[in-house]
Amino acid sequence: MNNFTFYSPTFFVFGKNTENEAGKYVKRFGGSKVLIHYGKGSVVRSSLLDRVKKSLNNEGVEYVELGGVMPNPRSGLVYEGIELCRQEKVDFILALGGGSAIDSAKAIAAGVKYNGDFWDFFEGKPIEEALPVGTVLTIAAAGSEGSGDTVITKEEGMLKRGAGSDVLRPVFSILNPELTQTLPAYQTACGATDIMAHVFERYFTNTKEVEITDRLCEAVLLTMIKEVPRAIAEPDNYDARANIMWAGMVAHNNLLGVGRDQDWSSHAIEHELSALYDVAHGAGLAVVFPAWMTYVMKHDINRFAQIAVRVWGCEMNFANPEETAKEGIKRFKEFLRSIGMPVTFKELGAREEDIPLMVEKLGLGENGTLGSFVPLKSKDVEQIYRLAL
Amino acid sequence: MNNFTFYSPTFFVFGKNTENEAGKYVKRFGGSKVLIHYGKGSVVRSSLLDRVKKSLNNEGVEYVELGGVMPNPRSGLVYEGIELCRQEKVDFILALGGGSAIDSAKAIAAGVKYNGDFWDFFEGKPIEEALPVGTVLTIAAAGSEGSGDTVITKEEGMLKRGAGSDVLRPVFSILNPELTQTLPAYQTACGATDIMAHVFERYFTNTKEVEITDRLCEAVLLTMIKEVPRAIAEPDNYDARANIMWAGMVAHNNLLGVGRDQDWSSHAIEHELSALYDVAHGAGLAVVFPAWMTYVMKHDINRFAQIAVRVWGCEMNFANPEETAKEGIKRFKEFLRSIGMPVTFKELGAREEDIPLMVEKLGLGENGTLGSFVPLKSKDVEQIYRLAL
Numbered sequence: 023m024n025n026f027t028f029y030s031p032t033f034f035v036f037g038k039n040t041e042n043e044a045g046k047y048v049k050r051f052g053g054s055k056v057l058i059h060y061g062k063g064s065v066v067r068s069s070l071l072d073r074v075k076k077s078l079n080n081e082g083v084e085y086v087e088l089g090g091v092m093p094n095p096r097s098g099l100v101y102e103g104i105e106l107c108r109q110e111k112v113d114f115i116l117a118l119g120g121g122s123a124i125d126s127a128k129a130i131a132a133g134v135k136y137n138g139d140f141w142d143f144f145e146g147k148p149i150e151e152a153l154p155v156g157t158v159l160t161i162a163a164a165g166s167e168g169s170g171d172t173v174i175t176k177e178e179g180m181l182k183r184g185a186g187s188d189v190l191r192p193v194f195s196i197l198n199p200e201l202t203q204t205l206p207a208y209q210t211a212c213g214a215t216d217i218m219a220h221v222f223e224r225y226f227t228n229t230k231e232v233e234i235t236d237r238l239c240e241a242v243l244l245t246m247i248k249e250v251p252r253a254i255a256e257p258d259n260y261d262a263r264a265n266i267m268w269a270g271m272v273a274h275n276n277l278l279g280v281g282r283d284q285d286w287s288s289h290a291i292e293h294e295l296s297a298l299y300d301v302a303h304g305a306g307l308a309v310v311f312p313a314w315m316t317y318v319m320k321h322d323i324n325r326f327a328q329i330a331v332r333v334w335g336c337e338m339n340f341a342n343p344e345e346t347a348k349e350g351i352k353r354f355k356e357f358l359r360s361i362g363m364p365v366t367f368k369e370l371g372a373r374e375e376d377i378p379l380m381v382e383k384l385g386l387g388e389n390g391t392l393g394s395f396v397p398l399k400s401k402d403v404e405q406i407y408r409l410a411l
Numbered sequence: 412m413n414n415f416t417f418y419s420p421t422f423f424v425f426g427k428n429t430e431n432e433a434g435k436y437v438k439r440f441g442g443s444k445v446l447i448h449y450g451k452g453s454v455v456r457s458s459l460l461d462r463v464k465k466s467l468n469n470e471g472v473e474y475v476e477l478g479g480v481m482p483n484p485r486s487g488l489v490y491e492g493i494e495l496c497r498q499e500k501v502d503f504i505l506a507l508g509g510g511s512a513i514d515s516a517k518a519i520a521a522g523v524k525y526n527g528d529f530w531d532f533f534e535g536k537p538i539e540e541a542l543p544v545g546t547v548l549t550i551a552a553a554g555s556e557g558s559g560d561t562v563i564t565k566e567e568g569m570l571k572r573g574a575g576s577d578v579l580r581p582v583f584s585i586l587n588p589e590l591t592q593t594l595p596a597y598q599t600a601c602g603a604t605d606i607m608a609h610v611f612e613r614y615f616t617n618t619k620e621v622e623i624t625d626r627l628c629e630a631v632l633l634t635m636i637k638e639v640p641r642a643i644a645e646p647d648n649y650d651a652r653a654n655i656m657w658a659g660m661v662a663h664n665n666l667l668g669v670g671r672d673q674d675w676s677s678h679a680i681e682h683e684l685s686a687l688y689d690v691a692h693g694a695g696l697a698v699v700f701p702a703w704m705t706y707v708m709k710h711d712i713n714r715f716a717q718i719a720v721r722v723w724g725c726e727m728n729f730a731n732p733e734e735t736a737k738e739g740i741k742r743f744k745e746f747l748r749s750i751g752m753p754v755t756f757k758e759l760g761a762r763e764e765d766i767p768l769m770v771e772k773l774g775l776g777e778n779g780t781l782g783s784f785v786p787l788k789s790k791d792v793e794q795i796y797r798l799a800l
Contacts, residue, residue: 023653025426030419036670037414231650234634234658241626248622261620264412268670269623277666281425281657 023231023281030275032168033194036268038260040198041070041158044116045077051154051193053114055084057107059127060118061091065160070118070201074158086110091119094296094303095126097176100140103130107153117157120213121164121173121303124157128172128190131155144174149187157195161202162267163213163304165220165274167195175297182293197271199263207254211361212304214250217270218243219307223286224279226318226325226395232282236328239278243333245269247357254361287393288314291403294380299372308363309370312355313409318396323347367411377407412620412670419664421557422583425657427649429587430459430547433505434466440543440582442503444473446496448516449507450480454549459507459590463547475499480508483685483692484515486565489529492519496542506546506581509602510553510562510692513546517561517579520544533563538576546584550591551656552602552693554609554663556584564686571682586660588652596643600750601693603639606659607632608696612675613668615707615714615784621671625717628667632722634658636746643750676782677703680792683769690759697752698759701744702798707785712736756800766796 033051035043048056056078058071065071066089078085088103106112107130117127131152133140143149159167166172171186202210225239245265252262272278288310295306319326327343330336330350339345355365364370381404384392391397398406422440424432437445445467447460454460455478467474477492496504496519506516520541522529532538548556555561560575591599614628634654641651661667677699684695708715716732719725719739728734744754753759770793773781780786787795 023426023650023657025429026423028423028425029421031422032418033420034415034417036417037412040414231654233637234631234654234661237630237634238627238661241630242623245623245626261412264670265620265623268412272623272627272666277661281653 024229024283026280028276028280029188030168030191030277032192032275034168034197034271035194036197038198038200040196041073041201042077044074044156044158044196045079045081045083047194047196048078048083048114048116048156049081051114051156053083053116053154053156055110055112056086056114056116057103057110057112057130058085058087058116058118059091059103059123059130060089061120061123065089065118068201068204070158070160074116074118086112091123091126093122094175094182094300095122097141097174100126100129100133100174104133104140107134113153115153115155117155118160120159120161121166124155124159124164124166124192125172125174127155127157128152128166129174129185132185132187132190141176143185144176144183149185149189152187152189154193155190157192159195159197159201159267161205161209161213162263162270163216165217165270167192167197168271168275180297182297195271197267199260199267202263202267203258203260205257207257207362209302210253210257211250211363212302213270214246214266214361215304215308215358215363217266217273218246219288219304219311220273221278222311223289224282224284225329226285227282228322228395229282235278235280235282240329240332242269242273242278247333250361283394285393285395287395287398290384290392291406294383295370295372297383298376298380299370301370301372305364305370308358308365309367309372309410310406312351312358312365313406315351315354316409317402317406319347319351321396326350365410367407374411377404380407413618413672415669417665417669418577419557419580419666421581421664423557423586423660424583425586427587427589429585430462430590431466433463433545433547433585434468434470434472436583436585437467437472437503437505437545438470440503440545442472442505442543442545444499444501445475445503445505446492446499446501446519447474447476447505447507448480448492448512448519449478450509450512454478454507457590457593459547459549463505463507475501480512480515482511483564483571483689484511486530486563489515489518489522489563493522493529496523502542504542504544506544507549509548509550510555513544513548513553513555513581514561514563516544516546517541517555518563518574521574521576521579530565532574533565533572538574538578541576541578543582544579546581548584548586548590548656550594550598550602551652551659552605554606554659556581556586557660557664569686571686584660586656588649588656591652591656592647592649594646596646596751598691599642599646600639600752601691602659603635603655603750604693604697604747604752606655606662607635608677608693608700609662610667611700612678613671613673614718615674616671617711617784618671624667624669624671629718629721631658631662631667636722639750672783674782674784676784676787679773679781680795683772684759684761686772687765687769688759688761694753694759697747697754698756698761698799699795701740701747701754702795704740704743705798706791706795708736708740709733710785715739756796763800766793769796
């Protein structure tokens with residue numbers, strides 16, 4: 023196990039009707055003038071926005087609004103949000119929505135406190151200060167409600183880049199599973215795939231002797247395998263939604279990743295898909311991950327056999343562990359299909375002829391590499407895309 | 412799943428040599444004059460105290476010292492600590508040791524900020540304010556390094572009582588598994604039993620639909636079953652120690668207990684044993700828990716069969732699930748014996764004739780009850796003690 027630090031100071035408020043406490047928590051965490059930041063009309067249509075405003079009014083907290091966050095959130099709205107916060111002397115940002123609204127809120131929170139161009143943070147400048155961010159989560163997926171990470175797409179060149187800092191961890195996050203009961207099956211499945219992907223990025227590691235985090239990773243995956251099909255079959259099943267929602271937070275606040283090298287190449291490989299086709303991140307991951315697994319499996323057959331046995335319920339083939347490893351990947355792919363996810367380029371609507379462009383945009387050049395489990399060169403990434411055709 | 416809040420704001424620093432950063436973290440979290448609080452001479456003999464002092468000196472942080480915390484820490488030293496902190500204008504308490512030193516530090520931290528008798532908190536008064544506490548952990552056991560709980564014994568009548576508040580959660584905790592490599596096998600096993608008991612108290616619940624926390628509980632237990640025998644057989648095995656140490660934190664910061672009713676009757680039943688005989692808490696739990704399980708098993712055979720299959724590796728007896736449930740308890744008892752734990756009154760050095768006294772001291776009277784999985788009356792507790800003879 024590697025040395026590590028772990029810090030997850032977010033105050034989580036979980037359960038039915040909890041969005042009505044948003045005002046109370048904004049006040050408790052020092053907000054007096056809030057930017058309410060959200061995406062499309064669903065937050066308005068579901069009356070979530072009204073309920074949150076009412077709870078702010080009840081606490082005497084002032085607010086301004088900025089809607090319009092898009093999936094794969096854009097830098098343009100971040101600049102707008104920074105400007106608005108400065109004009110209105112906002113001291114707290116409250117994101118309503120999923121990962122996109124929260125990531126956009128985090129970028130604004132960091133930008134407000136910075137004199138330069140906020141994009142600097144997405145080119146590697148450390149984030150040392152930010153306005154406090156609170157969230158009311160409406161989809162179990164990105165895990166941004168418990169993480170210090172944000173991913174923003176710059177319109178020029180559709181560059182999708184991430185940044186992170188402990189100061190971006192939300193001060194509170196409100197998770198009401200009821201708010202996810204109205205999600206269509208496809209979005210539910212995309213979110214679930216994203217959650218599972220966050221675990222896989224941590225699970226496939228070269229660090230030895232990490233039983234506790236292996237087991238915690240497996241716990242989240244086993245929960246998803248049980249609960250996601252239930253939530254797809256019965257969208258109103260509160261308990262299935264609740265288990266998935268909490269699993270989504272646990273999957274990405276980094277409790278599962280401490281003390282071990284993490285990979286994250288599949289996320290980068292996927293980012294090129296969602297940037298080019300504007301498809302859902304989860305759907306892109308469903309296409310990339312099985313291909314990546316197939317490509318790198320031989321690097322550590324035992325680890326792939328372990329997940330096959332412990333998570334996918336395969337019987338260990340002691341005479342031929344590679345068969346067990348393969349069977350695990352096969353079951354994962356079947357699981358993805360069963361919840362309605364695409365697992366090929368074709369099903370996703372991606373094109374073979376764009377592969378060279380995506381590989382080029384990843385920017386590895388001839389000798390750069392991606393990921394740590396198996397460091398991938400451009401030619402490897404190209405083969406992974408081809409395995410997903 | 413029940414509604415819940417979860418808050419674990421402790422900054423964890425984990426790994427080799429991390430105790431040398433104590434001074435840095437005290438300073439980062441606002442300490443300028445520290446009470447170093449510890450137990451027996453082992454902290455001195457191992458030179459841990461010297462290394463911590465050096466790191467405080469390096470940061471220009473002043474300190475005073477108070478050693479002498481005993482296992483099952485006493486109120487007398489807490490009063491002394493409160494007095495010392497006030498005289499010396501201490502603004503930060505740094506505990507070096509295990510649960511006893513940390514619990515004592517938390518009680519002092521709350522007491523310093525309170526005008527009345529600190530024992531009020533152990534009779535139910537809410538704790539609203541406390542000095543910040545940091546810890547350098549030397550044994551994986553109590554989980555106090557990540558919890559807001561403290562247990563103190565009042566000398567008058569040997570009353571062992573708990574108190575808790577989010578303000579008592581340590582601001583930072585330093586966990587270096589190397590510091591646990593010198594622990595004798597018996598203490599290692601006692602600590603491990605305590606960790607597993609923290610999981611059981613949460614696992615046995617009447618709350619339905621808690622798959623994610625069930626699975627996380629099982630993850631910690633499976634880790635312990637693998638790693639504890641290794642740490643007993645090879646005390647210097649850093650990786651076994653590391654997995655156990657992090658599992659011990661995860662077992663008790665309440666991530667595993669959110670959204671579900673918890674039991675905690677076995678802890679209360681054990682407290683009477685350790686208060687009366689001054690035995691290690693973990694050893695007492697090894698005696699109480701199998702007896703409690705045997706006594707309550709029929710309340711929910713399926714849950715006991717689940718843990719038997721998922722954790723103890725039993726094959727499900729579909730014709731007779733009760734046999735599976737029993738087999739799980741049997742394997743747990745065998746595991747405890749294999750790591751050198753007592754599982755009977757006799758092995759612990761407890762006496763049958765003291766049972767009525769212990770039941771009486773629990774204070775349930777004729778109609779009071781203990782625990783939530785199966786609310787236990789005095790007569791039930793008596794039978795549980797007798798099952799452990």
